[in-house]
Amino acid sequence: MKVAITSTGQSLESKLDQRFGRCAFFVIYDTETGGVEILPNPNKDAEEGAGPASVQLVASKEVEKIVSGEFGYKIKSLLDSLRIQMVVYKEPEKTVKSVIDMLNKQ
Amino acid sequence: MKIAVASGKGGTGKTFVATNLFNVLSRRGEAVTLTDCDAEAPDDLLFFRAEKVSETEVTHQVPVINKDACTWCGRCSRWCNYNAIFYVPAAKVIEVIENLCHGCGACTFACNSGAITEKPVLLGKVTKFMTDGGSKVVEARMKVNEMSPVRIIKEAIKESGEDGVVILDAPPGTSCPFIQTVDKADNVLLVTEPTPFGLSDLRQSVETLREMKKTPAVIINRSDIGDGSVAEYLAKENIPLLAEIKYDPAIARVYSEGKLVTDEIPALTSLFEDMADKIIEGYGTGSNQR
Structure with missing residues (x-):
């Protein structure tokens, strides 16, 4: 299963980005292969609709789960229609690596 | 003046x-x-x-997408400057997010397969x-x-x-x-x-x-x-x-x-x-x- 994790930087040691739609980077982690892809978020500075555009981006990577600190109100129904699970994790001090470790323990 | x-x-x-x-x-x-x-x-x-004395309704035109006519080319979504068309072709999901729409009509113009019509939405x-x-x-x-x-x-x-x-x-x-x-x-x-x-x-x-x-x-x-x-x-x-x-x-x-x-x-x-x-x-x- 692929999981999108919002990240403040380009490495696994970066802190979790607390915003979904306007996060700096998406880390796409594959729990089966352990593969990692890091994508800069082109919607970071979008004037409007950063949330839906970011859902569109991670959905194109076929993720089934998103981990972030906060999700905007517009995207809940979009994620439901795509059957993507939203995981709210309000831990600004945690690294992306620690989120991956948690996913592996599940 | x-x-x-x-x-x-x-x-x-x-x-x-x-x-x-x-x-x-x-x-x-x-x-x-x-x-x-x-x-x-x-x-x-x-x-x-x-x-x-009188009252006028102000509306704008928002797109309505006919999924049966849609060819999943994605042009409407790419032409939209406001992220108002949510498009995930792999999941066969295409949706208009009406409150992001500015009513500019670019998507209707972009669609080559006649899948987009428009409807009025009341603004005020x-x-x-x-x-x-x-x-x-x-x-x-x-x-x-x-x-x-x-x-x-x-x-x-x-x-x-x-x-x-x-x-x-x-x-x-x-x-x-x-x-x-x-x-x-x-x-x-x-x-x-x-x-x-x-x-x-x-x-x-x-x-x-x-x-x-x-x-x-x-x-x-x-x-x-x-x-x-x-x-x-x-x-x-x-x-x-x-x-x-x-x-x-x-x-x-x-x-x-x-x-x-x-x-x-x-x-x-x-x-x-x-x-x-x-x-x-x-x-x-x-x-x-x-």
């Missing part, structure tokens, strides 16, 4: 100035219209006894009233939950016509709603207060207006409080000062009763009469006069 009464900062007295200016002009028998362009919170009508209303003094008040009112009042303001100004003096009571700030309002004005009056906050927002308004090749005149409200920095700024930038209104609790009292100082307080009546003279004669409005 259209005169916009604007300010960067909220609560400086735009509505106070606009309603009283309208009141003195109306009483003189001038052809005058007051247009409340603060569509997110219109309140000019609180100060007048007025009867509704423009209502015309006649006061018991025989003057016209036009109110722009945005529907709750809409994102932008710009189209409603545009329609309200259009409905105000070109007769005599049209006073546009502008929304606060210096963003799109402000720009939509002042763009159509021959003269702009900026109402400010002599505080650091007032000055900061005045400067933003002046700079925005200069980009639009407009020179405002300024009214300082509660002119005997705060500091002298606004007056210094006006002198340095060569911006005409049209009037100063001193702080007086009696003004607040009259205002909070929904009355007009130009009906209640003689000293302020003459201040607004002077202001109206200057405006009519084209004085004190800089290079922007007609």
Whole structure:
């Protein structure tokens, strides 16, 4: 299963980005292969609709789960229609690596 | 002649100035219209006894996507500048997010397979009233939950016509709603207060207006409080000062009763009469006069 994790930087040691739609980077982690892809978020500075555009981006990577600190109100129904699970994790001090470790323990 | 009464900062007295200016002009028998362009919170009508004359609904066209005709090319979504078309082809999901849509029609134009039609969505209303003094008040009112009042303001100004003096009571700030309002004005009056906050927002308004090749005149409200920095700024930038209104609790009292100082307080009546003279004669409005 692929999981999108919002990240403040380009490495696994970066802190979790607390915003979904306007996060700096998406880390796409594959729990089966352990593969990692890091994508800069082109919607970071979008004037409007950063949330839906970011859902569109991670959905194109076929993720089934998103981990972030906060999700905007517009995207809940979009994620439901795509059957993507939203995981709210309000831990600004945690690294992306620690989120991956948690996913592996599940 | 259209005169916009604007300010960067909220609560400086735009509505106070606009309603009283309208009141003195109306009483003189001038052809005058007051247009409340603060569509997110219109309140000019609180100060007048007025009867509704007509009402216009303001709509815009949003796309409706027929999934059966859709070829999943994604052009509509890519052409949309506002992220209003949510498109995930792998999951066969395509959806219009209506409150992000600006009604520009780009998606309909982009679609090569005829899968997009459009439907009207209500944004707000423009209502015309006649006061018991025989003057016209036009109110722009945005529907709750809409994102932008710009189209409603545009329609309200259009409905105000070109007769005599049209006073546009502008929304606060210096963003799109402000720009939509002042763009159509021959003269702009900026109402400010002599505080650091007032000055900061005045400067933003002046700079925005200069980009639009407009020179405002300024009214300082509660002119005997705060500091002298606004007056210094006006002198340095060569911006005409049209009037100063001193702080007086009696003004607040009259205002909070929904009355007009130009009906209640003689000293302020003459201040607004002077202001109206200057405006009519084209004085004190800089290079922007007609």
